[in-house]
Amino acid sequence: MTDTTLLLGQVLSFTADPFEVPIEEAAQHLRQGAVLLRDGKIAAVGERETLRALHPLAETVDYGQGLIMAGFVDAHVHYPQTAMIASWGKRLIDWLNSYTFPEEMRFGNRAYASDIANRYLDLTKQHGTTTVASFATIHPGSVEALFEAAQARGQRIVAGKTCMDRNAPEGLSDTAQEAYDQSKYLIGNWHGVDRITYAITPRFSPTSTPEQLQMLGDLWAEHPDCLMQTHLSEQTDEIEWVLGLFPDARDYLDTYEQFGLLGARGVYGHAIHLTDREIDRLHDVGAGVVHCPTSNTFIGSGLFDMSGLKSKGISVGLATDTGGGSSFSMLRTMAAAYEIGQLRHTPLHAAQLLWLATQGSAKTLHLDDNIGNVKAGLEADLVVLNLSSTDAISQRVDNANEFWESVFPTIMMGDDRAIEAVWINGKRA
Numbered sequence: 001m002t003d004t005t006l007l008l009g010q011v012l013s014f015t016a017d018p019f020e021v022p023i024e025e026a027a028q029h030l031r032q033g034a035v036l037l038r039d040g041k042i043a044a045v046g047e048r049e050t051l052r053a054l055h056p057l058a059e060t061v062d063y064g065q066g067l068i069m070a071g072f073v074d075a076h077v078h079y080p081q082t083a084m085i086a087s088w089g090k091r092l093i094d095w096l097n098s099y100t101f102p103e104e105m106r107f108g109n110r111a112y113a114s115d116i117a118n119r120y121l122d123l124t125k126q127h128g129t130t131t132v133a134s135f136a137t138i139h140p141g142s143v144e145a146l147f148e149a150a151q152a153r154g155q156r157i158v159a160g161k162t163c164m165d166r167n168a169p170e171g172l173s174d175t176a177q178e179a180y181d182q183s184k185y186l187i188g189n190w191h192g193v194d195r196i197t198y199a200i201t202p203r204f205s206p207t208s209t210p211e212q213l214q215m216l217g218d219l220w221a222e223h224p225d226c227l228m229q230t231h232l233s234e235q236t237d238e239i240e241w242v243l244g245l246f247p248d249a250r251d252y253l254d255t256y257e258q259f260g261l262l263g264a265r266g267v268y269g270h271a272i273h274l275t276d277r278e279i280d281r282l283h284d285v286g287a288g289v290v291h292c293p294t295s296n297t298f299i300g301s302g303l304f305d306m307s308g309l310k311s312k313g314i315s316v317g318l319a320t321d322t323g324g325g326s327s328f329s330m331l332r333t334m335a336a337a338y339e340i341g342q343l344r345h346t347p348l349h350a351a352q353l354l355w356l357a358t359q360g361s362a363k364t365l366h367l368d369d370n371i372g373n374v375k376a377g378l379e380a381d382l383v384v385l386n387l388s389s390t391d392a393i394s395q396r397v398d399n400a401n402e403f404w405e406s407v408f409p410t411i412m413m414g415d416d417r418a419i420e421a422v423w424i425n426g427k428r429a
Contacts, residue, residue: 005037005426006055008048009063009384013070013374014359018351019310027351029403035068037380040154040426044376061428063384066420067407069354070373071130071381072330073361074319076229076269076290079120079134079146079159080104080113081323100323104162105171107137113145120322121149125429127329128383128419133158133229133267133319133365135201138174140182147190154194154425156381158227158365160201161186165212168203176212180219187223195379195425197227197367199267204231205255206241217260227265227365230256232289233278234270235301253278262287265366269321270295271309272302279312288315288364291356293336295321306337307346317364318356330357331414338412350408380426385410389418 011033018026034048036055044051052060080103087099107113124132136142136159143161150157163179164172174182183200191198200220202208208216220228233239233252246255253274256262264286271289274282282289291304309316319325320333327333334353341348348356362372371381385407388394393409400406410418422429 003039003426004043004055004058006051006058006060007035007037007063007068007382007384007423008052008060009033009066009068011035011045011068011374012354013045014355017359018349018355023349023351023404026355031403033068035374035382037423037426040380042374042376042378042380045374063420065387067385067387068374068382069385070358070371071383071422071424072128072357073317073365073367073372074124074129074132074330075267075317075361075364076292076319077132077134077322078324079117079132079322080107080137080142082116082120082123085323085328086326087323101169101172104137105169107139107142108171110141110145113139113142114149117146117149120146121153121155123328125422125424126416126419127331128385128422129328129330130381130383130422130424131156131158131362131365131367131371133199133227135162135203135229136160137162138164138172140186143186144190147196151194151196153429154427156195156197156367156371156379156425158197158199158229158367160199160227160229163202163212163216164207166209167207176209176215179208179212180215183216183219184222187219187226191223191226197365198223199227199229201228202230202261205252206238206245210246210259213256213259213261220263221260224263224265227267228261228263229267230261230269232256232268232271233273234296235299236273239273251275251278253281257281267317267364269319270301270304272296272304279309279314283313286315288317290317290319290361290364291337292319292321292325293340294326294333295324297336297340298326299324303340303344305344306341306348307344315360315364316356317361319361329415331411331418333357335412350404350411353411354407380423382423383419384421385414386418386420389414393418
């Protein structure tokens with residue numbers, strides 16, 4: 001006997017990319033909708049009375065005017081930075097040395113890593129996030145702690161051991177061989193188990209020698225179904241540092257490309273200050289980039305060119321970038337993305353913001369066949385938004401003339417109070 005649940009409410013799904021086609025063609029909104037869940041999957045989506053008639057024995061959960069949509073997908077985070085989020089800002093390198101590296105050293109303690117992993121997934125769940133792609137630390141146990149925490153929740157997860165063999169403290173440095181061996185061990189034990197995807201993870205080229213980058217490139221060639229995640233062109237002084245360390249490189253991206261670390265399953269965080277060649281190469285290979293707006297403003301990195309990169313056909317995801325980002329909330333992240341778009345004179349529609357936080361991130365992580373939409377056959381990772389969660393939001397919604405006007409205030413002013421429910425793998429979280 002199957003476990004069947006029928007969720008009732010407003011339902012939002014996407015049939016296309018709203019950056020590429022008109023909003024009314026890309027998004028589907030059912031005001032009196034329903035989503036049927038069975039065995040951890042979305043079994044059907046449709047009008048509520050139709051699905052109720054077809055499935056009279058299903059357990060019914062009525063969310064009234066709550067908006068049922070795909071759970072948020074956070075495409076670039078650092079779960080080990082949970083406890084140091086919102087540390088007083090400096091430039092990237094100073095910030096890493098002052099806050100990040102001392103905190104990450106603590107993850108050699110497996111119990112501490114497990115505590116933070118569970119704390120992090122609790123916090124993100126409260127904000128409606130159902131999948132994250134996370135950097136760990138150099139410690140293999142820090143990766144296993146996050147995988148085990150996600151596995152216990154039935155949660156889809158992407159993560160990898162961060163690799164660094166130079167320009168890092170002694171307690172956070174491995175070697176090229178250790179990076180290869182430990183990553184290969186983790187891939188063998190975890191990649192493809194349950195809902196786990198392994199991402200080969202050089203932190204960024206300044207903290208890896210050419211030897212380490214080459215060995216990680218070789219590892220990716222051996223395991224091409226893994227993802228590869230790293231950082232790219234976050235700050236201008238970082239780029240100068242990179243080019244000084246790699247004098248033969250044509251640009252920042254070339255420090256990955258020449259070692260086999262550029263490919264379709266590559267995910268490059270930030271990507272703010274790209275050259276024309278870098279944009280062309282990212283497009284040529286089908287690689288994805290991730291917009292981290294709260295981090296980019298918090299650390300003063302710059303303004304991501306969403307319109308320009310999307311017009312070039314680059315796959316773009318959205319991320320909090322915990323803890324350089326100043327919030328665990330993808331709602332706050334969408335609001336920051338809107339504000340950056342305004343500063344670049346290319347404002348984003350509510351549909352585009354919600355698409356980025358779900359389908360866009362899922363596509364960038366090559367998981368859109370599994371998650372990121374409300375569609376029959378996909379895994380049942382869902383969030384239910386209360387579109388009147390506070391008095392300030394409610395009074396604005398009362399004056400809304402159409403659906404998107406009623407959604408936008410929650411994007412701009414919403415927080416964890418707007419998260420009415422979270423479903424992970426077909427179960428209420």
